[in-house]
Amino acid sequence: MKSEELFRKLLGLEGPWVIKEIKFDHQGKRVDIFMDFPRGSKFPCPVCGIPYGVYDTEERTWRHLNIFQYPTYVHAREPRIKCNEHGKKTVDLPWARKGSGFSLHFEAMVVEMCREMPVSAVSRIVEINEDSVWRILKHYVDVLDPIRFRQHEHGEMLI
Numbered sequence: 036m037k038s039e040e041l042f043r044k045l046l047g048l049e050g051p052w053v054i055k056e057i058k059f060d061h062q063g064k065r066v067d068i069f070m071d072f073p074r075g076s077k078f079p080c081p082v083c084g085i086p087y088g089v090y091d092t093e094e095r096t097w098r099h100l101n102i103f104q105y106p107t108y109v110h111a112r113e114p115r116i117k118c119n120e121h122g123k124k125t126v127d128l129p130w131a132r133k134g135s136g137f138s139l140h141f142e143a144m145v146v147e148m149c150r151e152m153p154v155s156a157v158s159r160i161v162e163i164n165e166d167s168v169w170r171i172l173k174h175y176v177d178v179l180d181p182i183r184f185r186q187h188e189h190g191e192m193l194i
């Protein structure tokens with residue numbers, strides 16, 4: 036299996052998304068995965084599901100799970116479509132929820148780690164600030180066991 040195909044599967048990519056390039060920077064100790072879609076690709080309106088061509092894009096980066104010990108970043112042009120009924124909308128991405136700078140896999144890992152250790156420790160280990168960890172938790176807290184994830188007002192430890 037080619038590495039692009041392997042990563043495509045690992046990231047759960049679907050639709051027109053393809054991996055254009057994977058860069059491993061030994062010096063900078065990081066991995067960068069560049070994704071793109073072919074010209075003429077269509078994406079469904081996130082509200083009504085009707086597919087449209089791309090209206091415009093914005094270059095974005097998402098933090099993904101480390102690959103071995105190397106922090107890994109996903110890069111892509113995030114497309115917007117212009118729906119006849121709903122106007123300009125950012126499309127749903129298979130690897131991240133709207134507005135998040137982290138991949139779904141990364142967020143899932145953070146949530147799992149927070150079951151076992153304080154937010155400050157998670158923040159240190161995954162090398163993102165505590166506010167970001169809390170933002171991730173707050174997003175998922177409704178869908179998680181609310182008793183185990185009841186959080187302190189000033190937020191150090193989850194119970």
Ligand SMILES: [Zn+2]
Binds near residue numbers: 081083
């Ligand atoms: Zn629509």
